Amino acid sequence: MNEFLKELSSAKGKHFWDGKHSEIQGVSVDLSATKDFRPAADLQRKFDFIWCTEKPLSDLGWKIRLDELIRLIADEGMVTFSYIQNEFITIPAVKSFLFRKYGINASLKFESISSGVITNSYQIKRNTVVSKNLWTFGMLTQGKKPELVEAFCRSIREFGGAEHEIIICGPYSSLLDKYQVRYNDKAYSDLHAEICKKKNDLVAMATHENIMLVHDRYVLNSDFFTGFDKYGYDFDFLTVNQFHASGKPYPGYCSIDDRGEMFWGQISECTDYKKSWHSHYLNGGLLIGKTALFKEVPFNDFIYHNQAEDVELARVMMDLKIVPRLNTYSSAKTDVPDHLTNAFAKSSVSDLENRSFANGSFDFYFSDTPSDPISKLMLKGVGFLGKSYFMRNREKISWKVICQRFFKKVCRSISFRVKNRYFNNKTVQYLYAKKWQVRHALLGDRKRPDLHQGVNVITNFVEGGVFNATCYMVRQLIEEGIPVSLYNVYPQDHSNIKQDFPDLEKYVTTRLKYPTNILSDGFPFNEKSFVRLNGILKGRYNINYTFWELPKIPKRLAQNLKYPDEIWAGSDFVRDAIKDANGKIKVSTYPLKLKIKEFYGQKYDRNYFKLPANKVLFLASYSFSSGGARKNQDAAISSFTAALENENAALVLYIHLPKPKELTMLSEYELFKTNIKNQYKDSVIILDQRQTSYEEQIGLKRACDCYISLHRSEGYGLNCAEMAEVGNFVVMTDWSGSDDIKKDSRWNGLIYPVKYELVPVKAADFVWVKPDEEGLQQWAEIVHEDAVNKIKQVYLLASERYRKSEVSI
Structure with a gap:
């Protein structure tokens, strides 16, 4: 041993030796024998001299190991370690x-x-104070999951006690009153989910050293606090074990295949806790750190939800040499469905290993890429040998499997080159389109299989009227005893079905097993859909469940009617338009028997929406995005104010905000709000849409007395049907698909149809009308005076309801 090191080894103070064969007097623990190099909590911040020379640092875990060695130092001390340079x-x-x-x-x-072998001794002074075990828990919620937020708060109090702080960034909930929570009541953008600003504001409000920033999909498990007692409170930035409700691990300790300046690739769940990853990150749904650290290294305020704020933060942390860690002793549970994390790969092989070995470079560098065929072939051979070495020696894969993978890769490469050269996307789409047209011409009318053999309902799980109508249709099929499977054409996100129709989640599948498909999509998209979904539509009987808002179908769109074997129209109005376009099409109305459970949405009352308790409330939708001309939404305002502006009533405008790509409308929207407030005072109430759940939307309809829809045309009119189904009045145009609602005997006495006149549709007012088709299409223009009279009639009836309820009380 060197003289300096000999003198250091005999210095007064507490010594720690990393290894089994200590050469000094002190505590000896082999950190490499642990699963993550983490020393026991009672050893942290206890020593003056740290020794790591028995097993030199040489592998991918050197940053983690060195970080843990530093955590053994009390406030100031010496760390002596050896290492061997490599890749x-x-x-x-x-x-x-x-x-x-x-x-x-x-x-x-x-x-x-x-x-x-390089040996260094560093004098280390630690700037962080001794950690305490008090926590601040900051939860982000939109108010859609009050029961889950309540369960999270309950788990904190049950397992950790009353001394910990809970801050909610979201709406007030009476369910949380008994848990002594604080609220962040700042206002945020209605257009963007400012997730980073919210997290930074939670950090600013925190009063304890340790902070968890968590989304409203988690509940702590009983081992959370005891696990940290075992892990220790000397940490910077970490997460804990996370599990689905089924017990399946949920990826929290991750890496993303970053092949450039934050160009994303495959996401991996890291399963070897002794390895560093170049693109390490912690899943942003549950992040833990020191409050002081998050104040010094805040989240990026410019990043919105679903823009990888967690990946960007981890990159900044690693630039500061902060190693993302995982506490395997503590855990939490999430309500995220199992299948939503199937895209994560499990990997014990770091991206740094893949970069060093799997790319075949092995530190062979060429100043110029070879141009002659022989040199290119030799370079390919070097790459193949390098990958083979990695697979054989690092992953323990047999030569047989290596050769099989190589052969498959060569075949894929040849197939890709041939397709790319001779069969580009346009060619493939054209061929598939012709295939379906020829199939329809040759087969003609096919006999539909018995639906009781089962149907696959194929749709897009995106919030909206078509998705909601499809889910009601699925419920009807189930009630009729028909086996059903649900297939999402964009399988990355099933959150809407989980949140709004949880009873149907168990029917979601990625494998279609029944002989009949029901494609729930607008028929104008059939050509693209049948090409894109060719693999799951071919060989089955295909039904198109569709809506349409005009009485005619132009010839340029009529060809889309030939793709499915049969069409189910959402209303008689839609059916007649299709029959008029092509009398040979097999089309029928699938009547929607809307059913809403008695108590569904009742918890979202007027108090929840901050609406006046003592007024008759009329409700109207107002889109600041698209479709305003067809909805004729300004007519609801003018008709209501003409009828009841000075009465004890108010019109609630449920606003659909501009889409991100339509942000030029934002200033127009702000001006609209100002004008409404100045002109109508409290007679018109603007209720911004804040990504409300479907149950909240039904709750809003229950909270109001009448829905006004003076539309020029509707394919069905689901909002009107929902309002009637919860027992409230509807004033609506007496034309188009909504006529089916008026005919439904269940809602007799609730529907007040408004007279109309048919007028031509202008191309500027509807997306499916071209300038040369303006003479073809017509829709309804309501008679203003009749709309005013119908609103007055409903007001009197609704007022009578209130008087009766007051007498009964």
Whole structure:
């Protein structure tokens, strides 16, 4: 041992030896024998001298191991360690790590290099204080999951006690009163989910050292606090084990295949906790750290929800040499469905290993790429040998499997080149389109299989009227005893079905098993849909469940009617338009028997929406995005104010805000709000849409007395049907698909149809009308005086309801 090191080994103070064969007097623990190099909690911040020379740092875990060695130092001490340079660790990398590491001041006191082994001694001064075990829990919620938020707060109090702080960034909930929570009541953008600003504001409000920033999909498990007692409170930035409700692990400790300046690739769940990853990150749904750290290293305020704020933050943390960690002793549970994390790959092989070995480079560098065929072939051979070495020696894969994978890769490469050269996307789409047209011409009318053999309902799980109508249709099929499977054409997100129609979630599948498909999509998209979904539509009987808002179908769109074997129209109005376009099409109305459970949405009352309790409330939708001309939404305002502006009534405008791509409308929307408030005072109430759940929308309809829809045309009119189904009045145009609602005997006495006159449709007012088709299409223009009279009639009836309820009380 060097003289300096000998003198250091005999210095007064507490010594720690990392290994089994200690050469000094002190505590000896082999950190490499642990699953993550983490020393026991009672050893943290206890020593003056740390030794790691028995097993030199040489592998991918050197940053994690060195970080843990530093955590053994009390406030100031010496860390002596050895390392061997390779593709993972170098002299400049080590010195950069210690010089720039957050939370310490380091000075190099000794260095020697002998037989390729570098030995350093650093004086380390720690700038962080001794950690306490008090927590701030900051939860982000939109108010859609009050029961889950309540369960989260309950788990904190049940397992951790009353001394911890809970801050909710979201709407007030009376369910949380008994848990002593605080609220962040700042106002945020209605257009963008300012997730980073919210998290930074929660950090600013926090009063305890340790903070968890969590989304409203988690509940703590009973081992959370006891696990941290075991893990220790000397940490910077980490997460805990996370599980689905089924017990399946939920990826929280992750890496993303970053092939450039944050260009994303495959996401992996990291399962080897002794390895560093170049693109490490912690899933942003549950992040833990020191409050002081998050104040110094905040989230990026410019990043909105679903823009990888967690990946960007982890990158900044790693630039500060903060190693993302996982506490495997503590855990939490999420309500996220199992299948939503199937896209995550499990990997014990770091992206740094893949970069070093799997790309076949092996530190072979060429100043110029070879141009002659022989040299290119030799370079390919070097790459193949390098990958084979990695697979054989690192992943323990047999030569047989290696050769099979190589052969498959060559076949895929040849197939890709041929397709790319001779069969580009346009060619493929054209061929598939012709195939379906020929199939229809040859087969003609096919006999539909018995529906009781089962149907696959194929739709897009995106919130909206078509999706909601489809879910009601699925419920009807189930009630009729027909086996059903639900297939999402965009399978990345099933959140809407889980949130709004949880009873149907168990029918969601990625494998279609029944002989009949029901494609729930507008028929004008049939050509594209049948090409894109060719793999799941071919070989089955295909029904198109569709809506349409005009009495005629132009010839340019009529060809889309030939793709399915049969069409189910959402109303008689839609059926007649299709029959008029092509009398040979097999089309029928599938009547929607809307059913809403008696108590569904009742918890979202007037108090929840901050609506006046003592007024008769009329409700109207107002879109600041698209479709305003067809909805004729300004007519609802003018008719209501003409009828009842000075009465004890108010019109609630449920606003659909501009889409992100239509942000030019934002200033127009702000001006609209100002004008409405100045002109109508409290007679018209604007209720911004804040990504409300479907149950909240039904609750809003229950809270109001009448729905006004003076539309020029509707394919069905689901809002009107929902309002009638919950027992409230509807004033609506007496034309188009909504006529089916008027005919439904269940809602007799609730529907007040408004007279109309048919007028031509202008191309500027409807997306499916071209300038040369303006003479073809017509829709309804309501008679203003009749709309005013119908609103007055409903007001009197609704007022009578209130008087009767007051008498009964």
